[in-house]
Amino acid sequence: MLACKDLVVAYGDNVALHGVSMSVRPGETVALIGANGAGKTTLLHTISGLNEIVSGDILFEGASLAKCSSDRRVARGIAQAPEGRRIFPGLTVEENLSLATVSWRSWGESIAADFERVFDLFPRLKERRKQLGWSLSGGEQQMLAIGRALMARPRLLLLDEPSLGLAPRLAEEVYERVRLIAEAGLTILVVEQNTVLALAVADRAYVLETGRIVLEGTADELKNNSRVREAYLGR
Ligand SMILES: Nc1ncnc2c1ncn2[C@@H]1O[C@H](COP(=O)(O)OP(=O)(O)OP(=O)(O)O)[C@@H](O)[C@H]1O
Ligand SMILES: [Mg+2]
Incomplete structure (x- = not known):
């Protein structure tokens, strides 16, 4: 469904992604784990069209996204729930949800x-x-x-650290919902520092370190990988 090929992304002279290749198949939940500054948000923003690509390409359902604006990507079925939540503080829950639909839905549609x-x-x-x-x-x-990302009726849901800043109990609650969304058949790419939660919900995962994918495998393989256990699971 999604394939990133040799993506290079930079902020000025600072290269954040050094040739990242990864993929997400239809119906899969894929986790991207990595420490602060690894480039996780950069990769999600590049997929959503918020960052420019220096080289490489992103294919979504077989077609390149290179010339596609971020609005067009939402219309094509890619929606992101941003890191740090970024909801509109002065609007109600209902208003926040309905705003998510205005950029692409025709007026009057229910x-x-x-x-x-x-x-x-x-x-x-x-x-x-x-x-x-x-x-x-x-x-x-x-x-x-x-919820706001779901209002766009995505086929690929991008989640940036849904556990960020939450007490453990609440983070688990959010992940229970992520699991329900996955079980309903939606394809999900979730970025996380909380490796335990991410690997519990994912089918497959990639480990990103300073802008490079250093490991990939099924969630079970990574849970049992000695490098992941030492660096990301603290045991
Ligand atoms: N807007 C920006 N301008 C310049 N450099 C940036 C910008 N955004 C990110 N970077 C740099 O790119 C690198 C990757 O950052 P990114 O935000 O993608 O990391 P991350 O894995 O999401 O980290 P975190 O877990 O802290 O959210 C970092 O070195 C960061 O300083
Ligand atoms: Mg981030």
């Missing part, structure tokens, strides 16, 4: 079913649908960010 789907998945958002974004807890904001 989004009731999309609301229903998000509220089924996150009943807490339904209870708080008139509440302003800033007043939500960290976990609720994360759920809203994921």
